[in-house]
Amino acid sequence: MRVLLTGHNGYIGSVLGSYLQEASHDVVGLDTGYFQECTLPPNKTNFPVIWKDLRDLELVDLEGFEAVIHLAALSNDPLGDLNKRWTDEINREASVRLANLCKAAGIRRFLFSSSCIMYGAATTGLVNEESPLDPKTDYATSKVESEYAISKLADKHFSPTFLRNGTVYGRSPRMRFDTVLNNLMGSALTSGKVVLYSDGKPWRPVVHVQDVSKAFIHLLEAPVEVIHNQAFNTGADHLNKTIIELAEIVVGLVPGCELEILAKPGADQRTYKADFNKFATSFPNFTFQWSPRDGAQELSDALREIRLSDSDYQNHHFTRLRWLSFLLKTGRLDPSLRWQPEDVPKT
Ligand SMILES: NC(=O)c1ccc[n+]([C@@H]2O[C@H](COP(=O)([O-])OP(=O)(O)OC[C@H]3O[C@@H](n4cnc5c(N)ncnc54)[C@H](O)[C@@H]3O)[C@@H](O)[C@H]2O)c1
Incomplete structure (x- = not known):
């Protein structure tokens, strides 16, 4: 398929772009x-x-495509917090406009990178695609x-699909380093310490960047009647972990690493344990290959291989908010x- 991949230059996009090519899709970023x-x-x-x-x-930018995967x-x-207006303008307004342009250009498949974050503080057990949203x-x-x-x-001419991803981790x-497992592993490797600023009880499904990329391709290639106007919690039951479980996995993989819990009142209480049954039954041939433990091991190996230093880990280049703040402050x-x-x- 000739596929437009928005956000190809980001954390997920730079892994997914290569996988799309490997799968013989004609990709444009x-x-x-x-x-x-x-x-x-660096990668090229x-x-x-x-x-x-x-x-x-x-409209002219969209001519000739059969599908759009929208990550940007x-x-x-x-x-x-940087500016409320920008998040609305880019994430909602421009996404809806893009979807309208796709429809006008006759592009039927539109895969939207959504998030389980929309379930908010779900205290009622598992959340499935029909659960109330509480952003x-x-x-x-x-x-x-x-x-x-x-x-x-x-x-009948436009089939959007919403992939509600868990928090993504792994090398890209x-x-x-501003997503939970990457953050914990970076800290463990560079300071020998993992510090939690909450009690660690919130649930946070995680998904390896390679698995989420392959899931996008699987849904891109799925029969349109299976994905037409559907939302999917994108993951598998074994990917539901509490923050403390993730921290313990990381600590267990880094010799000598200590876990410190500094629970503060009013700490982040976003918690959602996702029900992945719809994904599993709709796509029985797809497997999420990385367990959080194996994925964390792979991430640890990858970060050791590139000799991640404390200055890399702390560097503003690898925290989205800090980097954009820097570009604004320097007038770029x-x-x-x-x-x-x-x-x-x-x-
Ligand atoms: N990373 C996660 O844990 C996670 C979890 C759930 C959903 N998602 C969603 O997946 C998508 C990709 O996430 P990511 O982690 O790769 O993010 P990222 O910040 O690494 O990449 C986003 C990309 O979008 C581009 N972009 C932003 N605004 C743009 C604009 N106005 N015009 C053109 N390009 C623009 C950026 O330059 C960047 O390359 C996002 O939609 C995100 O909300 C991510």
Whole structure:
């Protein structure tokens, strides 16, 4: 299939882009390149790329594609604190606009990278795709509202699909240490310590970046009647872990590492244990290969191999909020979060 992959230059996109090529899809990336300089170690994309802000896309950019995988977003909760408006403008408004453009361009398959974060503080056991949504942040709200608006566009010519991912971890050329397991492992390896600022009880499904990438491809290739206007919690039951279980896995893999629990009142209480039954029954041939323990081991090996230092781990390049704040402070991004003309990525 000829596939447009938005956000190809990000943490998930730079793994998924290569897998799409390996699966013989004709992939074109589209990204504004916020994290173009944030590589660990550097990688080079070898598929064609459109460097453009999602908000500035036109119909002509979408000509000739059969599918769009839409990852581009301000991707995580703290980014909402940077400027509430940007999260809404990029994550919701531009995503809904993109979906409308896809429909106008006759692109039937539209895979949207959504998140289990939309279940918020779900205290009622397992959450499935029919459970009430309870977004606790601007980021989570942007995902809920996007799904809602895009699903209304579905018809016999347009089949959106919503992959509600758990928190993604594992090595990527555009590494980030601001997601839970990457953060814990980076800390363990560079300081010999894992510190939890909550009691560690919240549930947080996790999914390896390789598995989530393969899941996108599996759904891209699935019969359209299975995925038409459907949301899927994307993962498997063995990926539901509490934060403390994740921390204990990490501590167990790094000799001499200590676990410190500094629970503070008002600590992050987002908790959701996802029911993955719909995914398992809809896609019986798909397996999530990485258990959190094996995946954490693989991540640890990968980070040791590149000799992750404390300055790498602490570096603003690998925390989305800190990097965007730096680009704004240094004037490379303008107040609308667009590049100054001389800074737009060219390669
Ligand atoms: N990483 C996770 O744990 C996780 C979990 C659930 C869902 N998701 C979703 O998956 C998607 C990808 O996540 P990620 O971790 O790869 O994030 P990321 O921040 O690493 O990558 C996002 C990419 O989108 C691009 N982008 C942002 N705004 C843009 C704009 N206005 N125009 C064009 N490009 C723009 C960025 O330059 C970046 O390359 C996001 O939609 C995110 O919400 C991620």
